[in-house]
Amino acid sequence: MKVPYFDLKAQYAAMREEILSALDRVCQNASFILGEEVAQFEKEFAAYCGVKHCVALNSGTSALHVALLAAGVGAGDEIITTPNTFIATAEAISYTGAKPVFVDIDSATANIDPRLIARAITPRTKAILPVHLYGRPASMDAILEVSARQCLAVIEDACQAHGARYRGKRVGGFGLSAAFSFYPTKNLGGYGEGGALTTNDERVAQLARSLRDHGAVHRYTHDRVGYNYRMDGFQGAVLRIKLKQLDRWTAKRQELARQYRKHLANARIDLPNDDPHDECVYHLFAVYVDNRDAVRAELETRGVQTAVHYTGPLSLQKAYASLGYRPGSLPQAEHACERVLCLPMFPELTPEQAEYAAKTLAEIVGPK
Numbered sequence: 001m002k003v004p005y006f007d008l009k010a011q012y013a014a015m016r017e018e019i020l021s022a023l024d025r026v027c028q029n030a031s032f033i034l035g036e037e038v039a040q041f042e043k044e045f046a047a048y049c050g051v052k053h054c055v056a057l058n059s060g061t062s063a064l065h066v067a068l069l070a071a072g073v074g075a076g077d078e079i080i081t082t083p084n085t086f087i088a089t090a091e092a093i094s095y096t097g098a099k100p101v102f103v104d105i106d107s108a109t110a111n112i113d114p115r116l117i118a119r120a121i122t123p124r125t126k127a128i129l130p131v132h133l134y135g136r137p138a139s140m141d142a143i144l145e146v147s148a149r150q151c152l153a154v155i156e157d158a159c160q161a162h163g164a165r166y167r168g169k170r171v172g173g174f175g176l177s178a179a180f181s182f183y184p185t186k187n188l189g190g191y192g193e194g195g196a197l198t199t200n201d202e203r204v205a206q207l208a209r210s211l212r213d214h215g216a217v218h219r220y221t222h223d224r225v226g227y228n229y230r231m232d233g234f235q236g237a238v239l240r241i242k243l244k245q246l247d248r249w250t251a252k253r254q255e256l257a258r259q260y261r262k263h264l265a266n267a268r269i270d271l272p273n274d275d276p277h278d279e280c281v282y283h284l285f286a287v288y289v290d291n292r293d294a295v296r297a298e299l300e301t302r303g304v305q306t307a308v309h310y311t312g313p314l315s316l317q318k319a320y321a322s323l324g325y326r327p328g329s330l331p332q333a334e335h336a337c338e339r340v341l342c343l344p345m346f347p348e349l350t351p352e353q354a355e356y357a358a359k360t361l362a363e364i365v366g367p368k
């Protein structure tokens, strides 16, 4: 059996007519940048996340950048975040002139370990930027508690966590603002680049709208130097259609995750913890194995494609060498990166494929 790591083509085949007619509508209206479809998507996504405002942008990276700027982050500030994430999380911090301060992860969840945050705070710390990695909510209660004590802003990186629930409430409204990515492979993915900032703060929303459009407050009236971070009309149209399917797709991901857990329960691997109070939306299904690269190669030989997110923590990337982290500085994150293996996970994956992938992996690694 062949099990692809990911496949977007089947999803398009199922919604082709609806998508093409929406794209045609954008062309007929010539509303290629922002426009009605984007404005409607903003309302619908805000309602979905349970927040007051959604500002559509052209990527998750720009959403993070704008979120940090709207929190007043600038040169000389320090932002506490996780090293176990895509580099965009840290890049957005760097764009503002601030410095990322990496705090190690909790190996049970792969998210930032809130118990380690307090000791990383200095007089320069301005905000905490947790990532809901793989669609699993970060420990928001503990993060909000330490941030409130120290008067720090919290910005959620929800780029992998559309619809995930922490203690019953959807991510995107826990801090001052949150960033989402609609990169095509995300749980809610556009047909190109896309992102959004969500917030309950009217001032942040207004500032984000201005920053995404060259600092404009009205056409050709610029109160600040901004950016060209606008979402294009096609993305708004596609995302509106796909948002209607998101909960159904999430349920399929969660069912596949249950199947993986069942078939892997006795295998010699570590599975991430799911807090029963929360709802992980399984952007990725990550497991932890010894001799990861050999296991991965054997899976590939037997027809199962996998991926590694991420091959190394940001603290050890050359791009951040100037921060001075060394091997051993953040042991849990380093250990996770050495052992992590992501199994195929997308709504169109069949139960038979998931069973084959899990059983093949269990066979390769052997029993506990």
Ligand SMILES: Cc1ncc(COP(=O)(O)O)c(C=O)c1O
Residues within 6 Å of the ligand: 059, 060, 061, 062, 085, 086, 088, 089, 131, 157, 159, 160, 180, 181, 182, 183, 194, 195
């Ligand atoms: C955790 C995380 N943060 C930020 C981003 C950046 O999003 P984008 O690719 O839309 O700029 C991504 C996307 O890959 C991500 O996974």
